[in-house]
Amino acid sequence: MLTARDRLARRKSRPALVGLHRALSRLTSTLTVMNTGAHPDDEQSGMLALMRFGMGMRAIIACSTRGEGGQNTLGPERTGALGVLRSREMEEAARELDADIVWLGHGPNDAVHDFGFSKSGPDTLSRWGKERIIERLVRAYRQERPDIVIPTFLDVPGQHGHHRAMTEAAETAIALAEDPTAYPEHFAQGLTPWSIAKYYLPAWSGGGDTYDDEVPPPPATVTVTAQGADAATGASYDTLGEFSRWYHASQNMGHWHAQPKTEWPLHLKLGGGSETDIRANLPANLTEIAALVASSASAPLRAAEAAIADAISAFPNGSLVTKALNIAKTELLAAQAALTVPEAALFGHRLARKLAEIDAALIAASGLDVLAWVEPANLVPGGTGQLKVWQGNGEAGIRPILAPYLTADSPRRDGPVTTFPLSVAKDAPIANAYLPGYSSLGGNGAVQLELTPGSARILIDTEEPVQIVPGHAIGLTPDAVIIPLPAAPAEYAIAIHSDAPEAAVTITSAPHLDIARSGKGFTLRTDSGLASGRVTMPVTVDGAPAYSLTPIAYPHIGRTHFVRPQALDVLALDLVLPRARIGYIGGGSDRVGLWLSRMGADVTELDATALEGDLSGYDTIVVGIFAFGTRPDLARATQRLHRWVENGGNLLTLYHRPSDGWDPAVTPPRPLTIGSPSLRWRVTDPRAEVNSLLANHPLMLMPNRLSERDFEGWDKERGLYFASQWDDAYKPLFSMHDSDEKPLLGALLSAEIGKGRHTHTSLVLHHQLDKLVPGAFRILANLAEKT
Numbered sequence: 001m002l003t004a005r006d007r008l009a010r011r012k013s014r015p016a017l018v019g020l021h022r023a024l025s026r027l028t029s030t031l032t033v034m035n036t037g038a039h040p041d042d043e044q045s046g047m048l049a050l051m052r053f054g055m056g057m058r059a060i061i062a063c064s065t066r067g068e069g070g071q072n073t074l075g076p077e078r079t080g081a082l083g084v085l086r087s088r089e090m091e092e093a094a095r096e097l098d099a100d101i102v103w104l105g106h107g108p109n110d111a112v113h114d115f116g117f118s119k120s121g122p123d124t125l126s127r128w129g130k131e132r133i134i135e136r137l138v139r140a141y142r143q144e145r146p147d148i149v150i151p152t153f154l155d156v157p158g159q160h161g162h163h164r165a166m167t168e169a170a171e172t173a174i175a176l177a178e179d180p181t182a183y184p185e186h187f188a189q190g191l192t193p194w195s196i197a198k199y200y201l202p203a204w205s206g207g208g209d210t211y212d213d214e215v216p217p218p219p220a221t222v223t224v225t226a227q228g229a230d231a232a233t234g235a236s237y238d239t240l241g242e243f244s245r246w247y248h249a250s251q252n253m254g255h256w257h258a259q260p261k262t263e264w265p266l267h268l269k270l271g272g273g274s275e276t277d278i279r280a281n282l283p284a285n286l287t288e289i290a291a292l293v294a295s296s297a298s299a300p301l302r303a304a305e306a307a308i309a310d311a312i313s314a315f316p317n318g319s320l321v322t323k324a325l326n327i328a329k330t331e332l333l334a335a336q337a338a339l340t341v342p343e344a345a346l347f348g349h350r351l352a353r354k355l356a357e358i359d360a361a362l363i364a365a366s367g368l369d370v371l372a373w374v375e376p377a378n379l380v381p382g383g384t385g386q387l388k389v390w391q392g393n394g395e396a397g398i399r400p401i402l403a404p405y406l407t408a409d410s411p412r413r414d415g416p417v418t419t420f421p422l423s424v425a426k427d428a429p430i431a432n433a434y435l436p437g438y439s440s441l442g443g444n445g446a447v448q449l450e451l452t453p454g455s456a457r458i459l460i461d462t463e464e465p466v467q468i469v470p471g472h473a474i475g476l477t478p479d480a481v482i483i484p485l486p487a488a489p490a491e492y493a494i495a496i497h498s499d500a501p502e503a504a505v506t507i508t509s510a511p512h513l514d515i516a517r518s519g520k521g522f523t524l525r526t527d528s529g530l531a532s533g534r535v536t537m538p539v540t541v542d543g544a545p546a547y548s549l550t551p552i553a554y555p556h557i558g559r560t561h562f563v564r565p566q567a568l569d570v571l572a573l574d575l576v577l578p579r580a581r582i583g584y585i586g587g588g589s590d591r592v593g594l595w596l597s598r599m600g601a602d603v604t605e606l607d608a609t610a611l612e613g614d615l616s617g618y619d620t621i622v623v624g625i626f627a628f629g630t631r632p633d634l635a636r637a638t639q640r641l642h643r644w645v646e647n648g649g650n651l652l653t654l655y656h657r658p659s660d661g662w663d664p665a666v667t668p669p670r671p672l673t674i675g676s677p678s679l680r681w682r683v684t685d686p687r688a689e690v691n692s693l694l695a696n697h698p699l700m701l702m703p704n705r706l707s708e709r710d711f712e713g714w715d716k717e718r719g720l721y722f723a724s725q726w727d728d729a730y731k732p733l734f735s736m737h738d739s740d741e742k743p744l745l746g747a748l749l750s751a752e753i754g755k756g757r758h759t760h761t762s763l764v765l766h767h768q769l770d771k772l773v774p775g776a777f778r779i780l781a782n783l784a785e786k787t
Helices: 004-013 016-028 045-054 079-097 121-128 130-144 161-177 237-245 286-290 298-314 318-338 341-366 592-599 608-612 632-636 638-646 765-770 774-784
Strands: 032-037 058-063 100-103 148-151 198-202 222-225 263-271 369-375 384-392 397-402 406-408 412-414 417-424 447-452 458-461 475-477 480-485 491-497 505-507 513-518 521-526 533-541 547-554 558-565 567-574 581-585 602-605 620-623 650-653 672-674 690-692 723-726 730-732 734-736 748-753 756-761
Touching: 016 045, 016 298, 016 318, 016 341, 032 045, 032 130, 032 161, 045 058, 045 079, 045 222, 045 237, 045 263, 058 079, 058 130, 079 100, 079 237, 079 547, 079 558, 100 130, 121 130, 121 161, 130 161, 148 161, 161 198, 161 263, 286 298, 286 341, 298 318, 318 341, 341 458, 369 447, 369 458, 384 397, 384 447, 397 406, 397 417, 475 547, 480 592, 513 533, 521 567, 567 774, 581 592, 592 602, 592 620, 592 765, 592 774, 608 632, 632 638, 638 650, 638 756, 650 774, 765 774
Parallel strands: 032 058, 032 148, 058 100, 148 198, 480 567, 581 602, 581 620, 620 650, 650 756
Antiparallel strands: 198 263, 222 263, 369 384, 384 417, 397 447, 406 417, 412 417, 447 458, 475 491, 491 521, 505 533, 513 521, 533 567, 547 558, 672 723, 690 734, 730 748, 748 756
16 A cells, blocks of 8 residues: 555545545445456446446446556566556555455466466466356355446457456356355355346447457447536546546556546346436335335335435534434444345345445544554564554544454554554465455455444554565575576676575575575586576575565555565576677666676666767667657657668667557658557467568578577567558568467568668567577577677
8 A cells, every 4th residue: 555655645635525525425325336357457447436426336346367467667567566566556546436346366376367468258268267267256246246247348359358258257157146056165155146137238349559349339228427527526537537547557547538438338238127327226225225125124224315315415514414324324223123034135235335334434524534554564474563553633442453363462552643562473474465355445454453433333454555575585686597508617696685694595506507605695607518498496595485575666556565486597598699789778668688688798778868979889779668658868869869770770679559659650760650459460379380581581590590499488479569561671570470360470570771770579578588488588689689
């Protein structure tokens, strides 16, 4: 979560009266809507803002993956670390919508994960495990009990396979959720069958610049329409949705729309009947529930509804709001006690939710302000910490609610701050921040606080998430060694970064790879018997597995981290290095410059000053992914780079999206257009056949002779954002395609321009380098060679 300072800044920008208005608006509806998607940012934010703030409904986002296979326009986080970043972004985006989250996937080591782009729903379900994802959705339906389910995307050709899979699974799970014979293990865990009343498909296309829906959307049977603006802020609901989407900053989301969207057309696929409003034929409020019950609960339900209306009318008078809410709570408790067993099965969860929401509104009306935080925010197994609670504008009873591996001692009071000493079990699990869900009413994470002012009870979260981290994080520089073969025996220095005692840290040797202590680090020695291949050498601390810890900190999400077992990787491969002085221009989204250096190439990072200076000393300049969109200094230097190429320079540009400042007529030395929508211009199968078109081209021969073997063992995909059109000066070197699709030629193009050369590649070399795929190093060496 955000730091205390960040949270205070947010509170200043969100007045307490807005919070009270939001708390009261929750009480106007007894319906729950669930929006399903595959990745963080798939949620239909503007529509959810309208349903939550304009209609009072509870909004839930069900997301299958953590987005760990996606892209990152902010920084270097990839795979697992990116999953942590995008999970936190989703939590903050949901907080802005006052929505809940149900996560169906639990990170890159879970079967249900973001394995990269897919064009096939069946292929995605096969990789996730169709039965697994459906069972998790059934569990979510039974646990959260949504009345309405709406996937964001259609299951149609031309759509992302992950999206298609989630839409298919969302519909399949509906019948199973109400089947008393399906997944009986759920019932032993306290769940019961649940019937979803309405299932809608979006009556809009999910195409755009990325996808290309081949089948038109179904006809709209009802349209969700925004009538006016949000009463609390005056902003349109679409704008509120963009406020939420801004938190998906790693994907460059959140944009101002001069003409806000006001309509969301939907197609009723299952359930319901004739309607002009999605709330039609559903128990949309307490009065409508009262008309459906035959017990004595009817009268107190109507009285509770009237009291809620009085509370809303009394806004912003906190004392009058409190008086009305206490009446509503008393009446709801009476109604809850009067429900028959069958009525409780249908409506009991709605009353329980409304009582929790009334408690939250009572806190908001009281003006009570509470901050809870743990020092330090990161705890270690066997360690200690302190839970601190500050109360302002009043006082309430407080009780810590802790994960099983945490215990709290008796508190001590120091003015407005109460401190609970914490102890951490020695076997406390070290894990990444992949929480199973997020609740808009609080109660998230390992440390929660139960607040009881008077008869109300709410849960609040600590200002930063409490995470268990290794007692000693081990950093290696480098953490991977690239050894070109054939090579004579050599030595490589490995630096250790840790506060652990030097003698406690060890690295396991391997055949022809001897590791020995050297000062504060290690020396890796190789001999002439080393064969090509990858070797992983585990690191331990006092004989136990060691971990690396990667801090992740951005203003919009605060601080978190990613942990993984630490090891030294060694990749030995047949590799001839480029004979070139290389300049690297990174956009912060890849590590190609680092890998060039680890290969042993002569590489220099080029900053804004270097780009304005003399470039004639460089034989090759490599432009990293997205860099034209993230480096204004690079955009300003475009024409200088063109002249440098004309005078004999070798320019290599790695893949860019059309939105990354890539002007087809201006950015490259000769016109080159990046294909759109990107689904049509990518190869998602990492095993797709690759055919060489110009086997005798210099880039195929020097300094390494490339072949189909250099495309073996690739991970995730071949490439994306392939070029679709190009000047005749460019020559395609490879042809490749996914199954049953036409060959694509725009994966790697090279042109002789004046005395120099420009090569543009959409192959995901940066990802393959991170995965230590041998062929990627050989291909990069050739592309960086001065020809």
